[in-house]
Amino acid sequence: MDKARPLPQYLVQRYHGWKATTYKENQAWYRRLVSDGQHPRAMVISCCDSRVHVTSIFGADQGEFFIHRNIANLVPPYEPDGNQHGTSAAVEYAVTVLRVAHLIVLGHSQCGGVQGCLDMCKGNAPQLEQKESFVGRWMDILKPKFELVKDIAEVPQQTRALEQFAVIASLENLMSFPFVKQAVDEGQLTLHGLWTDIGEGGLAYYESASSRFLPV
Incomplete structure (x- = not known):
């Protein structure tokens, strides 16, 4: 090299x-x-976006969080024979080796990956439809959730809704991992969905009982 x-x-x-x-x-x-050695209490799956500063948001020091970042903070479904192993490997290590107590998916406003998914679903991003597009194929994880937001007329509201559905999709996919489901069922692990507004500094959490994001 x-x-x-x-x-x-x-x-x-x-x-x-x-x-x-x-x-x-x-x-x-x-x-x-x-x-x-490291003994983090929580794993955070966050977006690669440079504006999302996980440790600053929570005032965390080194060693507190096991952080994995990818485009649009997505978790793929459990597919041992698939090709999307980077995030899956990080989840496996956090849950089975580090035995974190909390697994947090953190979404955010103005997410470029989510915007790309919206554009692709609307037919406005042919470059992402190409099989050679890593971003496009990664956003295929989120595409099914577009059906839930396609009828929202206001663009900002539609974008925010899909950003939050990216968090929900990741939580759903996490439960498809046998070792995650087992840890959750045994009370050793809790899952948390968060969404942060970068400009306003707001933070909301997903409440499964009402299927809504509520202010922290």
């Missing part, structure tokens, strides 16, 4: 700033994380 290059200088400077301040002031804590 001869294409890798050194870090941009601004990142090098930021690293040295972190090493001289945050790391130096908490050196014992970082070394304890190494010696004791």
